[in-house]
Amino acid sequence: MSYSRLKFPFFGVFCASRLGSLADSVVEHVIILIKEINKPIKSLLNGKALGLDNILNKVLKVIALVITKDLAKAASYFFINRIISKSLKEFIMVVLRKEGKKNYSLLSSYRLITLKNILTKVLKKYIANIISKAVEKYRLFP
Numbered sequence: 001m002s003y004s005r006l007k008f009p010f011f012g013v014f015c016a017s018r019l020g021s022l023a024d025s026v027v028e029h030v031i032i033l034i035k036e037i038n039k040p041i042k043s044l045l046n047g048k049a050l051g052l053d054n055i056l057n058k059v060l061k062v063i064a065l066v067i068t069k070d071l072a073k074a075a076s077y078f079f080i081n082r083i084i085s086k087s088l089k090e091f092i093m094v095v096l097r098k099e100g101k102k103n104y105s106l107l108s109s110y111r112l113i114t115l116k117n118i119l120t121k122v123l124k125k126y127i128a129n130i131i132s133k134a135v136e137k138y139r140l141f142p
Helices: 022-042 057-081 118-137
Strands: 005-010 013-016 091-097 110-116
Touching: 022 057, 022 118, 057 118, 110 118
Parallel strands: none
Antiparallel strands: 005 013, 091 110
C-alpha cells in the first residue's frame, strides 16, 4: 500500500495520509530525526537534579551515540501514531524556600521546580527546534 506525503514536515517526520507498513515508514523517517535528536541532548546542562527516570544529563550525553538511533525510532513511532507515553507526562513538583526572605507566608518566598523525565525534555526541545525553524522559514512572526 502506498501513501502520499504532505509537503510540510511535521516534528521531523512527514505526515502521511495513508501509511503502508509502519515499520517501513519509521525506518524511512528516522534519518531526519537522527540528525536532529543529538542537538537537544548536547544542550542539556550538567549538574541538574535527577528527574523521574533517574538519568543524569551527563550520562545521557555520554551514551547518546549508542542510543540515538533507538531514541529516534521510538520518537518516530510516537509522532506517527500520535502516542504519548504515560511516563512522558509524569512529573514531580518540588517547592523550595528562598533564603533570606522576611515573610515565608507569602508565595513569592518560594520557588517551584519541576522534575521531569529526561527523555521528555529532549523531545520537548526537539519539537521546539522544529517549530522555531518553521516559524523562521515561513515568517510567521514579524
